[in-house]
Amino acid sequence: MDWQTSALCALVIYSTAITFLYIRRSRRFKYRLKKALSRSASTRVATLQAADEARFQAAADEALELNQTFQKFVPRQFVEHMANTEVDSLGLGYAAENDVAIMFCDIRGFAGFSERITPQELMNFLNSYFTRMNDPIHQNRGFIDKFMGDAIMALFDHQGGTPQQKALDAVQAALDLRKALTIYNGHRKNSSYEPINMGIGIHFGPVIMGTVGSEDRMDTTVIGDSVNIASRLEALTPKYQADIIVSAQLLQIIGPGYPVKTRLLDWVRVKGRKAPIEIYEVLSHLSEEEQAKKLAVQTKVAAGLACRINQQWEEAIAFFETALAISPDDSLVHHHLDVCRIYRSLDLKDDWDGALVL
Numbered sequence: 583m584d585w586q587t588s589a590l591c592a593l594v595i596y597s598t599a600i601t602f603l604y605i606r607r608s609r610r611f612k613y614r615l616k617k618a619l620s621r622s623a624s625t626r627v628a629t630l631q632a633a634d635e636a637r638f639q640a641a642a643d644e645a646l647e648l649n650q651t652f653q654k655f656v657p658r659q660f661v662e663h664m665a666n667t668e669v670d671s672l673g674l675g676y677a678a679e680n681d682v683a684i685m686f687c688d689i690r691g692f693a694g695f696s697e698r699i700t701p702q703e704l705m706n707f708l709n710s711y712f713t714r715m716n717d718p719i720h721q722n723r724g725f726i727d728k729f730m731g732d733a734i735m736a737l738f739d740h741q742g743g744t745p746q747q748k749a750l751d752a753v754q755a756a757l758d759l760r761k762a763l764t765i766y767n768g769h770r771k772n773s774s775y776e777p778i779n780m781g782i783g784i785h786f787g788p789v790i791m792g793t794v795g796s797e798d799r800m801d802t803t804v805i806g807d808s809v810n811i812a813s814r815l816e817a818l819t820p821k822y823q824a825d826i827i828v829s830a831q832l833l834q835i836i837g838p839g840y841p842v843k844t845r846l847l848d849w850v851r852v853k854g855r856k857a858p859i860e861i862y863e864v865l866s867h868l869s870e871e872e873q874a875k876k877l878a879v880q881t882k883v884a885a886g887l888a889c890r891i892n893q894q895w896e897e898a899i900a901f902f903e904t905a906l907a908i909s910p911d912d913s914l915v916h917h918h919l920d921v922c923r924i925y926r927s928l929d930l931k932d933d934w935d936g937a938l939v940l
Contacts, residue, residue, distance in 0.1 A: 677792035681745055683738040683752035684809055686816035690779045692732040714766050718758035722751045727804050749786050749835040753842055756782045756826045760867040781819025785812040786832040814852035822847050823913045830860035842866055845880045851937040858937030879905035879912055886918055891936025895926035
């Protein structure tokens, strides 16, 4: 029986060892399986997260591209003005008032120029011209509100800046536009194209920035008396043979002490406005010789204009004739002499304020 007992013991020991090894292997297998499943689940989660991030990034890129495209049609500054407004109020009729410098820039003699070239040549010219005029405006913290044929309407609304900074931005932009035009005409000359010229008008004042149109077609716009004045000042540039005309209000905002050279042009009442305004020509972009010639008659012109306002015709004419002797080719002096000679023969009202109606 000893051998049977020994065999039974050996079988028990063997069975115990097998069972132990089985349990150990089973636990190890379950651990590995659990670990593998965990890795698999983590991989799936990571894959899903990566896919979501890719979709979000694609949506963000698309939104950014759409926003950049949208800003080509609606200036970013309009969006900034609307940023603190409730979304529900950004529909038709939204309006916000702000004090800005307004600039109008127009090509002189554009109607005749456009008749001499083909429609495609005209479109190529305008795009080439606008491209060159864009940078001086944007580099001086302005933005183009709209293109109107060959004209540009721009606003200078220095975010966080003072009225003085806005006015200075507009004047500097005008000076830079004249520089850009000189370079552009040099390229046109090299290509045997005729040179072009432009007039610039600038005013400072309150405007309404908002939306107009209908429920299914809206547009952003800027309206107000200040816009009308700036437009009229630009329209006066051919009459006074001035490159840049600004209002007295703009110069008052700038204040003394800044290197912006100007001369008094006239006291006028522009179309669409009852109150007269004092207008000035900016000279800073001209050569020192041209500036000296124009400024040489300034005191005489100012004195003659004061006499005209008071209907002292003979005294006014005397001042302007003295100015003419100093600068015989100055068109401004000829203009004032003509006005005085015409107005002194008119039957003016008692409340006439001396403003030239234009």
